[in-house]
Amino acid sequence: MVRTGGYAARLPVLGALLAAVAVVSGACSSTTDGQPLTIGDVAGLPVTHFESGLRPDAPKPDVRIQGITGSTEDRLAAAAIADVTDYWAQTLPAVFRQRFAPVGRLLSYDPDGTKVEVCGGSTADAAMNAFYCPPEDMVAWDRKLLLPLLRERFGPMAIVTVLGHEYGHAIQYRLGPKAGIDENTSTIVKEQQADCFTGTYFRWMAENNSEYFVVSTSEGLNQVLASLFFIRDEAGQSASDHGAHGSAFDRTYAFQLGFERGAERCAAIDQADVDARITEQPFHPEDNNDGDAPINEEMMALVQQSLDQAFAGAGVDGPRIVAGGGSCPDGPATPPATYCPDTNTVSIDLAELYQLGQPVDREAEFEGTESAGGLGDFAAFAEVASRYTQGIQQGVGATLDDANAGLRTACLVGAWAGAADGDGNVLRLSPGDLDEAIAELLRPRSLIAADVNGHPVANGFARVEALRVGYLKGSEPCTRQYG
Structure with missing residues (x-):
């Protein structure tokens, strides 16, 4: 996040922020002290909690894979290919009235092992990769580096996610005009479609249709979203770039x-x-330090100003951001930022926010080692904003200590981010800022999607969706959808 070149006009008012008194949604919710809150559903499915992965009674995959080994990763990959094949064998005729043909060639390779010529190149040059090759109608994956890293970092469903995505590309080429795919289709459209197709496959799995896998709608889908986060593009890349x-x-x-x-x-x-x-865009010429702003008192004063402007239409006094160690004298403590209802202030621990706001260490991410960095500046600012919106919610009479409050908070943080992404703002989002917020949302103890006591909504799917709703649609849906 960066300061704009000049302070021109007020931020766009967020409009009718909240109803005078928020009505708690009728969805079922529960809370255990110190534990995440469970609420409602996940896109119409119940919120479930169990270990996701390969079924103990899963059948032996009837797929022929070149180079396959007996490793855990290859066994998961083979099951994933068999499973996603079953899904599309049902879906292609049912949805698109088209006969299905499975992918013609499957390849598991070690980029450091015997070189295999594929798709106009070599597996020796395809480390940390999985891909679909249209001319050969082939799905291939790196079993030595990529799949073990995904499984170790995010669990078995990360492997299923990646291979589901690659199979989605094969489906695109089978659909052709029905998916609008031809030689002129941009890479970003193809990739967005493949990610979307992956979502449909996981919906089918979450509805208990898979013979091979089970996935919970809380921790299981969290693994999936975390793996998508991991394989994101670098901040500053343009969506128009090839690849x-x-x-x-x-x-x-x-x-x-x-x-x-x-x-x-x-x-x-x-x-x-x-x-x-699409949010992917190159850095602005004024985005110094790749868009990473310092976490200091001056920036916190700008965050205060930005929030005050964004929520000026709420008709209540926004809380003051104060140096208070991240806790309240007689109230909740959710460091590094805490909303104190008695004083209508946001107490912050600047030193802890500084650590959280350090740039993401991408090298450590890919090495699977402990990161020396943080989550980025916007993760820190968004945590402060989440506590600020608690004050706005209290001012209009909304409940602060249930799961609706957590989702409503994430939505309002998204609405603030959307307001700060317009013209003439005191602060402006930089490429990668929204990704930093998602990284925070996918943490077990996310503060962006937490109630006043720091209890986050249990499932990351709902957290990320709430932020996105606010960012794309503004504050009005935050009340309508989240009570």
Whole structure:
């Protein structure tokens, strides 16, 4: 996040922010002290908690894979290919009235092992990769580096996610005109469609249709979203670049679109659809330090100003951001930022926010080692904003200590981010900022999607969706959808 070149006009008022008194949604919710809150459903499915992965009684995959080994990763990959094949064998005729043919060639390779010539290149040059090759109708994956890293970092469903995505590309080419795919289709459209198709596959799995896998709608889908976050493009890449896959915000959006709306909606994704909502963009000439702002008192004063302007239409006094160690004298403590209802202040621990706001260490991410960095500046600012919006919610009489409050808070943080992404703002989002917020939302103890006591909503799917709703649609849906 960066300060704009000049302070011109007021931020766009967020409009009718909240009803005078918020009505708690009728969805079922529960809370255990110190534990995440469970509420409602996930796109119409119950919120479930169990270990996701390969079924103990899963059949032996009837697929022929070149180079396959007996490793855990290859066994998961083989099951994933067999499973996603079953899904599309049912879906292609049912949705698109088209006969299905499975992918013609499957390849598991070690980039450091025997070289295999594929798709005009070599597996020796395809480390940390999985891909679909249209001329050979082939799905291939790196079993030595990529799949073990995904499984160790995010669990078994990360492998299923990646291979589901690659199979989605094969489906695109089978659909052709029905998916709007031809030689002129941009990479970003193809990638958004493939992520969307992956979402439809996981919906089918979450509905207990898979013979091979089970996935919970809480921790299981969290693994999926975390793996999509991991394979995001670098901040500052342009969506028009050849090979662009999208930011984490873009990729999770497409996955959730498929999960919620189905394969037919995915096939309707075209350039106009992508251009209207894609967030991936190159850095602005004024984005110093790759858009990473310092976490200091001056920036916190600008965050205060930005929030005050954004929520000026709420008709209540926004809280003051104060140096208070991240806790309240007689109230909750959710460091590094805490909303204190008695004084209508946001108490912050600047030193802890500084650590959280350090740039993401991408090298450590890919090495699977402990990151020396943080989550980025916007993750820190968004945590402060989440506590600020608690004050706005209290001012209009909304409940602060249930799961609706957590989702409403994430939505309002998204609305603030959307307001700060317009013209003439005291602060402006930089490429990667929304991804930093998603990284925070996917943490077990996310503060952006937490109530006043720091209890986050249990499932990351709902957290990310709430932020996206606010960012794309403003504050009005935050009340309508989240009570």
